[in-house]
Amino acid sequence: MNSITPFHLAFPVHDLGEARRFYGEILGCPEGRSSDHWIDYDLFGHQIVAHLNPGVSRADAHTNPVDGHDVPVPHFGVVLSMADFHALADRVRNAGIRFVIEPTIRFKGQPGEQATMFFYDPSGNALEFKAFADMGQLFAR
Template sequence: MTQRPRFHLAFPVHDLAAARAFYGELLGCPEGRSSPEWVDFDLYGHQIVAHLVPGKAAPSGDHNPVDGHDVPVPHFGLILAWDDWTALADRLRNGGQPFVIEPYIRFKGQVGEQGTMFLYDPSGNALEFKAFRDESLIFAQ
């Protein structure tokens, strides 16, 4: 883990067992503390907490058009190292995870070249995982 600050995110889920299967097994996030109402996960060194909210509504359906794709809003995720992003994409594909937006490369050969993918967890929370060929260009214009 770098010296960067770690983020904490709490989000609703309708089923803790499904959240454990998705975040713990499929994404490979180690589980931390838990109770009957919530579960902590270690998402690449960041603390995310799935809070049980029975009857949670499905995704809002809100989106923004980007590169001919409908990007779900809101969403959360991580910027990974390139090899970690590729490995995660393979892990998700091999695990049969459907994508909202399949892994693809944006700005190929240009400043800010990046891989990105979008998916929903079992409760309809949208996630994006991305990686930059050159992390020093994350905020390049």
């Protein structure tokens, strides 16, 4: 496969106003269609949909160990260019959002070496953003 096919992901949020601030203002995702119960966003060329679920919480959070870090499960995100990764990390940091895993290099010197960061949205959805100096390492073993 030589081209990237956009994905679609729907996820719960407890407050659409907070979702608008977080995904629209902080992450910089353009808003698409919306209703009183959901909002479409363009997350770096991929469609994500925040669906209102006032009872959502991260009470059942789970982690798995990966390269010395406790990675939140489940999580979602995208692979960015290195420049977009650093710009997003700065926006998140400047907004005062706490990183679960600070921007770091994972698998240093190994196949699949990557920059990665994790943080939660206001509804407790875990997000991971990563970047590769060499995109050819995306699926390296």
